[in-house]
Amino acid sequence: MDVEGLKSRLAEANQEHLMKYWDQLSDSEKSQLYNELNHLDFKEINGFFKSAMEDLASASEKLDDLLEPLPKEVCGRVVNTQQEDLLQYDVDGLTEIGESRVAVLLLAGGQGTRLGVPYPKGMYNVGLPSGKTLYQLQAERLLKLQRLGEAVTGSSCKIPWYIMTSEHTKQATLDFFKKNQYFGLQEEDVVLFEQSLLPCIGFDGKIILEKPHKVALAPDGNGGLYRALHKSGVLKNMEARGIKYVHVYCVDNILVKMADPIFIGFCMSKGANCGAKVVEKAFPTEAVGVVCKVEGKYQVVEYSEITLKTAEKRDANGRLMFNAGNICNHFFTLDFLKFVSEPTQEKQLKHHVAKKKIPYVSEEDSKVTLKPDSPNGIKMEKFVFDVFHFATDRSFAVWEVIREDEFAPLKNADTADKDTPTTCRRSLLNLHHRYLLAAGAEFVDKDGNLIPHIPSQKKGEEKGSGDRQKGEDEAMFVESEISPLVSYAGEGLQKLVEGRKFTTPVHLSQDFTMDEPEIVEGEW
Structure with a gap:
């Protein structure tokens, strides 16, 4: 160890x-600290801190005068797109999937701290009747999508799954997949x-x-993706596999x-290399x-940076002018990812600042780590959508989907009001209920009475009250779970359920060892 050289760099x-x-320190502790410090570029970190604090000082400036709505020509909406166009997008996307030209990339570096669990979020079970975790649901969707792609092209295909972890989640994630035999996917x-990871820094600039x-370290944000892609060799792996399109999600x-084939097909139809x-x-x-433009560049602007007056602006159709809610769900061409991951471009992405309560070693007793009551420093991170500003009107696409069909995040424990295991579970079961209704199924209660498609309100409840949804759920919640191996997005169910009456709950079950689905009703 070149201890004196390291001390000189630190000074x-x-x-x-x-x-x-x-x-x-003991010899092993000296070795650990030396290795940790020796790998840090202190000049670069000091530069990050200086620019981050300058940006933080100007963060209170409102962007209202600089905001521009999204141009109509880059946008599409599932609700007003012609059925034949949706079918064409679907076929185009499935063709690329069937030719093994599509990959998915999962951002999974965060821990389940707000959920109150000591393991990665992907391993969480929200309480579905099947007991499936987020990782299992996602793995099975990929397996089903591969089969759908093969049906279009007539040849076998693969959708490689790249998972960006952090120091805190990598080993647990790897062990989980190995234990579960990769849920039927091939290990490779x-x-x-x-x-x-980046050091946490005090407000005085000291690490x-x-x-x-x-050292107190934290992941460099989901925008750390681009540096990680460049350093890890993942881009070369994608290129060797013949990948052209990458779906990135949280x-x-x-x-x-x-790897939503409709989303992929839409972005392809726009000639986009970057999409949201x-x-x-x-x-x-x-x-x-909100996805919008700022001084002619595409960007995601946080709600706190927009004044109420601007947030309430509406267009000629009565829709909010700035209404494109970001859900961390993106399309990129491999060429675009290679471009933005090059150090020249990646270094242009600014660090965002989060003031945090960062544990630190006690001055009085170095054996004690103190937890502050108020923020004592910052964590610096980049965001995955920061690369939007590299896109142009001719290379950017925005696809609006129905929230109830595609977005139910898991953020908090069940003690919170929203984005909890309970809200996630019910969102998925409600979606599957709608899939079955659309396929021609009907539902009856234990006495054989037909359950209406739209649940009735509880007696005495005021229409439009804040508790309306909760009341409806308590009154007539229909539990229906469909294995992703049975259906990716509601397709193929008609032949299984059309004209049939089911006693709830209903479970269309299948695993990767089964050739045919199993339907269980009336019990789990």
């Missing part, structure tokens, strides 16, 4: 405090890689020590349609980022 960067406990088609021999959306799937904002002040 030059004004970070020499990181070795203040050096003489108290599930590729894990790791995003980088924070969590322990005498350990792990916590239980309704996500991975969005949902319409539910109301002007909804806490969701």
